[in-house]
Amino acid sequence: MKPNRILFACLMAIAMAFTTRCTDDNKGNGEPTLYTRLGGIDVISKVTDKFLTNVVADDMINTRFEATVGNHYRLQVLRNNLIDQICAGTGGPCQYKGQTMLEAHTGMKISAAEFSALMADLAAALDFCEVAEREKNDLLTILTPMESDIVDK
Amino acid sequence: MKKIKILSLSLVVVLAGLFTYANLRPLSVAEKLPTVDLASYRLKGPMTPAERLALEQKMSALPGVTACSVNKEGRVASVLFHRKEIDEAQLARQLSNKGQWRVAQKALQTSGGCPMHGMTAPFHAFISVLDLRN
Ligand code: HEM
Numbered sequence: 001m002k003p004n005r006i007l008f009a010c011l012m013a014i015a016m017a018f019t020t021r022c023t024d025d026n027k028g029n030g031e032p033t034l035y036t037r038l039g040g041i042d043v044i045s046k047v048t049d050k051f052l053t054n055v056v057a058d059d060m061i062n063t064r065f066e067a068t069v070g071n072h073y074r075l076q077v078l079r080n081n082l083i084d085q086i087c088a089g090t091g092g093p094c095q096y097k098g099q100t101m102l103e104a105h106t107g108m109k110i111s112a113a114e115f116s117a118l119m120a121d122l123a124a125a126l127d128f129c130e131v132a133e134r135e136k137n138d139l140l141t142i143l144t145p146m147e148s149d150i151v152d153k
Numbered sequence: 154m155k156k157i158k159i160l161s162l163s164l165v166v167v168l169a170g171l172f173t174y175a176n177l178r179p180l181s182v183a184e185k186l187p188t189v190d191l192a193s194y195r196l197k198g199p200m201t202p203a204e205r206l207a208l209e210q211k212m213s214a215l216p217g218v219t220a221c222s223v224n225k226e227g228r229v230a231s232v233l234f235h236r237k238e239i240d241e242a243q244l245a246r247q248l249s250n251k252g253q254w255r256v257a258q259k260a261l262q263t264s265g266g267c268p269m270h271g272m273t274a275p276f277h278a279f280i281s282v283l284d285l286r287n
Contacts, residue, residue: 041182049189049220049233050213056193056231057224069191070261073278076188083183094182128209 033091034142037135041087041094048083050125060117064108089142101149108153115151119144175283188287189219192241193231194248197255200227212247215239229259 038044056062056069068074077098087094098104119140126136200208205223212221212230217238223230232244241258249256281287 041186045183045186046219050222052191053220053222053231053233056191057222057229059224059226059229062229066262067264069193070263071274072188072190073281074274075191076281077274077277079189080181080183080186083186084181087182092182097181 034135034138035087035090035092038090038131038139041083041092043129043131044086044090044092045083047122047125047129047131048079048086050128051082051122052079054121054125055118058117058121061114061121064110064114086139090139101146102153105150106153110151110153112147112151115147171280172283175280176285178280180286187235189233190236191231191233191261192244193229193259193261194245195257195259196223196228196230196248197257198253200254208248208250211250212244215244215247218244227254230256 035044038047052069055065065078068078081096081098084094085096085098088096122143123136123140126139131139200223202225205225205227208230209221209223212218212232217235219233219235221230221232230248232248234244245256245258248254
């Protein structure tokens, strides 16, 4: 009887190991990742595109980005890096290939006011794409601490 | 003669290497998305906040447009779009809303900004031309 029980327990353990896996859809505690809650890559790319057009229309900071968005290839690199960064940072299946925030912004002497303007453009993009308040705040909470690597560098 | 042969052979090897790299390099999730272009326009004529929102929504819903923003003053519009589906002239026509606003495309400066990104842009451009997956 006893060996049968052990065999049963082993089979159950093996079955669980095969059926239980950490997908992108949960953080291991059953709750979906922010990536999933946001709506995956489709919503992230929509938000990023709206964010980019907001920035380009924003007279406070658009001169900073003019040379980038005026060049087809630089535009793709920036857009792709932003999408991959948000996707990876929210627990999605992406790999951010760009520079660190400190490397990317060193020498630009970005002010705190410019940083706030950019974050407001992002918040407006999230609102326009009808992202729920909780997910919006969660994403802004991930990005806001980057200020120390971006401002006054 | 021998020098020319060696030079051309090296050139072929380098090009073959770049071609292989361009087509075999792993693409990120974002790199697999269709590429976009950006156009910026100056708008003239009075615009209420409601008209601004309506214009943004109308533009964003056009086939080929991925995003459109008009600034708070109603003076600048920027549009991200897929060139295969819509072009700058069509976007300008749509922005004018049947003549309600006067629209002029803004020429964007193509140099300057981050020097590092400026330097790597031609390489990215060349690699993406060689990439047959695009
Ligand atoms: C949380 C806020 C920000 C995030 C997440 C962010 C993210 C990024 C990323 C991912 C890149 C591309 C790095 C690469 O290509 O390797 C970049 C570059 C850049 N960022 Fe930021 N950034 C932020 C704030 C700002 C602010 C406030 C400004 C200026 C007002 C700014 C200006 C730039 C510029 C000019 C580039 C270089 C673009 C190019 O020439 O290709 N960024 N940023």
